Amino acid sequence: MHVADVADRVARGELTAEAACARSLEAIAAKDGALHAFLHVARDEALAAARAVDDRRRRGEPLGPLAGVPVAIKDAICTEGLPTTAASKILRGYVPPYDATAVARLRAADAIVVGKTNLDEFAMGSSTENSAYGVTRNPWDPSRTPGGSSGGSAVAVAAGMAPCALGSDTGGSIRQPASLTGTVGLKPTYGRVSRYGLIAFASSLDQIGPFASDVRGAARVLSVLAGRDPRDATSLDAAVPDLEAACGREVRGLRVGVPDEYFAEGLAPEVGESVRAALRALEERGCVLRPVRLPHTSYAVATYYVLATAEASSNLARYDGVRYGLRVDPRLDLRAMIGATRDAGFGAEVKRRILLGTFVLSSGYYDAYYLKAQKVRTLLRRDFDDVFREVDVVCSPVSPTPAFKFGEKLADPIAMYLSDVYTLPASLAGLPAMSVPCAPTRAGLPVGLHVVARPLEEATMLSVAAACEAAFPCASPL
Amino acid sequence: MHYEAVIGLEVHAQLLTRTKAFCACSTAYGAPPNTQVCPVCLGLPGALPVMNGEAVRLAVRTALALSCTLRTVSRFARKNYFYPDLPKGYQISQYDEPLSERGHLDVEVGGATKRVGITRVHMEEDAGKNVHHEGVSVVDLNRSGVPLVEIVGEPDLRSAAEAAEYLRSLRDVLMFAGVNDGNLEEGSFRCDANVSLRPAGEAKLGTRVELKNINSFRFVERALAHEIARQQAVLDAGGRVVQETRGWDENEGVTKSLRSKEEAQDYRYFPEPDLPPLVVDDAFVAQVQSTLPELPRAKRERFVAELGVSAYAAQVLTGHPRVAALFEEAATLHGQPARLAAFVQSEVLRDVVTHGLDARIPVSARQVAGLLRLVDAGAISGKQAKEVYAKIVGSERAPEDVVAELGLVQVSDEGVIEAVCRQVIADNPRQAEQLRAGKASLMGFFVGQVMKQTKGSANPRLVNDVLQRLLG
Ligand SMILES: [Zn+2]
Numbered sequence: 001m002h003v004a005d006v007a008d009r010v011a012r013g014e015l016t017a018e019a020a021c022a023r024s025l026e027a028i029a030a031k032d033g034a035l036h037a038f039l040h041v042a043r044d045e046a047l048a049a050a051r052a053v054d055d056r057r058r059r060g061e062p063l064g065p066l067a068g069v070p071v072a073i074k075d076a077i078c079t080e081g082l083p084t085t086a087a088s089k090i091l092r093g094y095v096p097p098y099d100a101t102a103v104a105r106l107r108a109a110d111a112i113v114v115g116k117t118n119l120d121e122f123a124m125g126s127s128t129e130n131s132a133y134g135v136t137r138n139p140w141d142p143s144r145t146p147g148g149s150s151g152g153s154a155v156a157v158a159a160g161m162a163p164c165a166l167g168s169d170t171g172g173s174i175r176q177p178a179s180l181t182g183t184v185g186l187k188p189t190y191g192r193v194s195r196y197g198l199i200a201f202a203s204s205l206d207q208i209g210p211f212a213s214d215v216r217g218a219a220r221v222l223s224v225l226a227g228r229d230p231r232d233a234t235s236l237d238a239a240v241p242d243l244e245a246a247c248g249r250e251v252r253g254l255r256v257g258v259p260d261e262y263f264a265e266g267l268a269p270e271v272g273e274s275v276r277a278a279l280r281a282l283e284e285r286g287c288v289l290r291p292v293r294l295p296h297t298s299y300a301v302a303t304y305y306v307l308a309t310a311e312a313s314s315n316l317a318r319y320d321g322v323r324y325g326l327r328v329d330p331r332l333d334l335r336a337m338i339g340a341t342r343d344a345g346f347g348a349e350v351k352r353r354i355l356l357g358t359f360v361l362s363s364g365y366y367d368a369y370y371l372k373a374q375k376v377r378t379l380l381r382r383d384f385d386d387v388f389r390e391v392d393v394v395c396s397p398v399s400p401t402p403a404f405k406f407g408e409k410l411a412d413p414i415a416m417y418l419s420d421v422y423t424l425p426a427s428l429a430g431l432p433a434m435s436v437p438c439a440p441t442r443a444g445l446p447v448g449l450h451v452v453a454r455p456l457e458e459a460t461m462l463s464v465a466a467a468c469e470a471a472f473p474c475a476s477p478l
Numbered sequence: 479m480h481y482e483a484v485i486g487l488e489v490h491a492q493l494l495t496r497t498k499a500f501c502a503c504s505t506a507y508g509a510p511p512n513t514q515v516c517p518v519c520l521g522l523p524g525a526l527p528v529m530n531g532e533a534v535r536l537a538v539r540t541a542l543a544l545s546c547t548l549r550t551v552s553r554f555a556r557k558n559y560f561y562p563d564l565p566k567g568y569q570i571s572q573y574d575e576p577l578s579e580r581g582h583l584d585v586e587v588g589g590a591t592k593r594v595g596i597t598r599v600h601m602e603e604d605a606g607k608n609v610h611h612e613g614v615s616v617v618d619l620n621r622s623g624v625p626l627v628e629i630v631g632e633p634d635l636r637s638a639a640e641a642a643e644y645l646r647s648l649r650d651v652l653m654f655a656g657v658n659d660g661n662l663e664e665g666s667f668r669c670d671a672n673v674s675l676r677p678a679g680e681a682k683l684g685t686r687v688e689l690k691n692i693n694s695f696r697f698v699e700r701a702l703a704h705e706i707a708r709q710q711a712v713l714d715a716g717g718r719v720v721q722e723t724r725g726w727d728e729n730e731g732v733t734k735s736l737r738s739k740e741e742a743q744d745y746r747y748f749p750e751p752d753l754p755p756l757v758v759d760d761a762f763v764a765q766v767q768s769t770l771p772e773l774p775r776a777k778r779e780r781f782v783a784e785l786g787v788s789a790y791a792a793q794v795l796t797g798h799p800r801v802a803a804l805f806e807e808a809a810t811l812h813g814q815p816a817r818l819a820a821f822v823q824s825e826v827l828r829d830v831v832t833h834g835l836d837a838r839i840p841v842s843a844r845q846v847a848g849l850l851r852l853v854d855a856g857a858i859s860g861k862q863a864k865e866v867y868a869k870i871v872g873s874e875r876a877p878e879d880v881v882a883e884l885g886l887v888q889v890s891d892e893g894v895i896e897a898v899c900r901q902v903i904a905d906n907p908r909q910a911e912q913l914r915a916g917k918a919s920l921m922g923f924f925v926g927q928v929m930k931q932t933k934g935s936a937n938p939r940l941v942n943d944v945l946q947r948l949l950g
Binding site for chain 1: 502517520521522523524526528529539556558560562564566567568615617746747748751752753754838
């Protein structure tokens with residue numbers, strides 16, 4: 001059942017929130033032993049919250065747009081009273097005293113938080129293999145990763161354990177796992193959704209966004225999340241249009257840009273075929289395809305890894321063993337305590353990025369790396385500014401390959417970093433972007449179409465995604 | 479060789495906001511440890527800073543009070559270092575695009591006015607406090623996130639005394655501007671110094687030593703004097719001053735090395751991605767400028783030029799914003815500023831207790847003006863005024879009521895006074911005879927007798943006149 005089906009049936013009294021929640025919890029109990037999408041299941045809290053929604057309905061009180069909808073939350077997003085670890089040993093057992101704004105808005109819309117999902121530690125990775133608490137398996141082929149970093153949330157939705165989930169996307173962490181698991185995953189415009197309560201990886205890039213089993217579900221969740229938050233100074237004060245209505249809108253006449261650079265070397269042929277088929281389907285529905293150029297694309301990976309690691313090196317400085325989380329105390333002195341704590345608490349990929357980020361900010365290297373990367377970021381933004389004068393959306397593959405095997409890219413960080421090559425430019429430009437399933441590969445692995453729109457034009461993006469969805473109805477794994 | 483000292487001061491001043499720089503926690507001093515904290519100032523995962531508009535207003539006011547040029551768009555930056563009292567692992571500060579630059583402060587030194595350059599005034603947040611207690615270290619984060627301005631002075635100061643004077647003037651300016659409470663003991667006004675020596679007459683600066691923790695006017699002068707003498711001794715012995723950070727040890731009266739240049743931290747500053755650029759447009763600056771209170775220097779000059787107060791009195795009366803305010807209000811009510819100035823200096827200041835910007839002034843302008851008006855009207859004598867003042871201090875009572883209660887109303891009825899005088903002369907015929915015979919010193923005796931009879935209420939000038947007439 002999709003998001004809107006659950007919410008509308010609960011609102012009409014055809015389904016209780018408790019039953020919807022129980023169904024989700026049963027699916028988790030049945031499937032998650034094998035898949036490991038969840039780090040924490042909030043069974044009792046979820047059932048209590050669902051019953052409270054049912055009570056309110058019985059009393060005739062109005063219900064929110066996500067009444068009784070089970071939702072899984074990426075474990076990098078703070079939930080009051082529920083453990084939040086960012087899949088890191090350094091935050092083992094940490095329970096935040098407050099809800100992230102996104103979570104508070106979901107709860108206010110009567111959604112039911114069923115649990116916290118696995119991720120690459122501190123959202124650093126593209127396979128969910130970097131979790132300190134074990135890998136998550138792709139329900140389409142359990143020998144493969146679900147992508148990452150929001151792999152747990154993607155799998156929770158793909159395997160039917162929840163109709164929707166929250167993820168966070170810094171360089172593709174929602175879109176790439178959505179593509180690899182056949183779900184809808186949406187990264188909003190930077191600033192569209194409050195980051196308050198999202199454990200920061202790279203503050204100038206991080207955005208919270210929804211996963212859903214259909215485009216309309218993603219639209220409904222986004223309309224609950226979106227809007228200015230006084231607790232996040234970078235959140236935008238912009239009107240949120242009717243996003244759900246946009247999902248049913250005609251796409252005839254919309255101009256779809258197809259960047260040459262995204263169909264070049266490194267793209268798996270099967271993925272290319274699938275995406276071209278999706279583009280033809282859009283053309284059949286009246287979209288106008290136009291080749292476009294994004295000439296600075298090849299610099300995106302390097303730019304991203306300089307800027308994101310620089311910010312991460314600072315954002316992760318607070319995990320020092322002084323106030324919360326892990327403390328390893330060799331009883332020598334303060335520096336030794338902080339060093340021992342961080343050495344034991346962080347995984348290899350996190351350490352690699354902290355070192356890289358510390359280096360690029362260091363005196364003598366700042367101009368050559370950080371400052372130059374900021375300049376290239378501006379050029380990448382201009383690429384899109386130019387293109388969006390001619391087209392309404394840009395479409396491409398999300399990931400160069402379908403879901404890959406465990407360990408396949410783990411030994412080669414560069415190969416792993418390249419799996420975000422198509423998603424990074426939109427992140428650096430702060431643009432809304434999403435993955436919507438198109439035709440799977442012959443082996444039955446999902447492939448996503450990447451749709452990128454102008455700032456704050458999530459509605460246009462959703463119209464195109466919904467058109468693609470109509471052409472390639474989503475199959476279910478398992 | 480004769481050396482010249484070159485000193486520049488960096489002052490951290492807490493802005494007088496009710497809440498912290500980036501969250502809604504209270505800035506009140508003295509609360510139990512870690513009771514004025516929230517996810518933001520504790521640096522909890524996921525928490526984000528939001529700029530306190532009042533802190534911006536006060537920082538702009540500080541910049542204007544120091545004649546700085548404001549940057550329309552300034553930026554926050556992260557200063558990265560590990561310390562237990564720094565919960566985020568970085569301090570939100572400003573770096574290469576500060577709020578304001580290129581100001582100055584005029585300081586009176588040795589009877590002349592010296593203009594000291596202000597390099598920049600920028601905003602930042604305070605850290606918490608480490609407390610070492612019975613072998614363990616504990617952290618109090620009540621101060622974490624308290625808004626500060628950092629005021630970086632040019633190396634224009636040439637002696638410890640000049641530095642101390644600059645610091646006093648700066649504190650006065652901040653207090654009069656209403657941006658800082660001037661409380662050195664509570665740490666809301668703190669100072670670091672950069673000190674170097676160079677051969678007199680040379681333009682090139684010598685090697686610089688940074689001096690930390692000099693948080694009282696007395697310490698500043700002593701620490702700087704000590705450091706200048708230390709560097710002089712090093713140079714005189716043919717040695718070289720080492721670039722380092724030193725701390726003032728008040729107990730031993732010496733500066734001690736804290737860390738060398740090699741150990742200097744690389745703070746890896748970069749723009750704070752959680753805060754948008756800070757925009758202070760011309761309209762906002764004009765609005766702040768229009769509400770900028772009169773600063774001590776302008777006030778002194780006006781007291782002299784417009785109120786006819788002596789330069790010395792003007793200096794004394796502008797020693798504290800609350801004293802200056804009392805004087806001005808009383809002077810307006812009374813109309814004779816010079817007389818009021820004298821009374822405030824001789825009587826009122828004795829009872830004033832200041833604690834930074836806080837001041838206990840146990841008498842109101844209305845009471846002081848009313849009291850002097852009674853003297854002007856001849857209702858009481860100057861001596862009685864002091865007696866009345868002692869009764870109204872610490873109370874809300876009107877001086878007229880105290881005068882009536884004490885039966886102090888001065889007798890100026892010549893008939894009444896003459897009757898008393900005649901009686902006194904009649905009671906002391908021998909002294910009267912001697913006076914008439916030329917022993918003029920006995921006049922004082924008769925005046926005293928009359929005052930005694932009238933319990934001091936007779937107008938002394940009239941008593942003199944009448945006695946002169948009767949005994950002359
Ligand atoms: Zn706070």
